[in-house]
Amino acid sequence: MVNELVYRIAECVVHTHVCDVPVLAVTRESFDETDVAASVLNDSGAFIWSCLEKGMNVGQIIRQVMEEFEEEEENVREGVTSFLDALKKQNMIIESKE
Numbered sequence: 001m002v003n004e005l006v007y008r009i010a011e012c013v014v015h016t017h018v019c020d021v022p023v024l025a026v027t028r029e030s031f032d033e034t035d036v037a038a039s040v041l042n043d044s045g046a047f048i049w050s051c052l053e054k055g056m057n058v059g060q061i062i063r064q065v066m067e068e069f070e071e072e073e074e075n076v077r078e079g080v081t082s083f084l085d086a087l088k089k090q091n092m093i094i095e096s097k098e
Helices: 043-053 058-069 073-089
Strands: 007-009 013-018 021-026 038-040 093-095
Touching: 007 043, 007 073, 021 043, 043 058, 043 073, 058 073, 073 093
Parallel strands: none
Antiparallel strands: 007 093, 013 021, 021 038
16 A cells, blocks of 8 residues: 555665755765756655655655645645655655565
8 A cells, every 4th residue: 555655765865955955965876867966855845855764654754744734635645646756766765665
């Protein structure tokens, strides 16, 4: 079930701040020109990333985002899923087998 899905953060990704802006930086040694070197996070992206760092599953992340941003479940589910899919395509997160 999607809600129970857990992602782990790829070892090559570092969460940092540049001029108080949250950024995900890729530290791969073998860097392909098609890879994303860094991604700037908005407030909701940074919040979702912090949930990933805590090991939350997708359902828990959706509930936390709904509570934090006082948004409806349908909008949150769509946004969270889209954000996680983008991170997965960029190999920044990996589906956990645990």
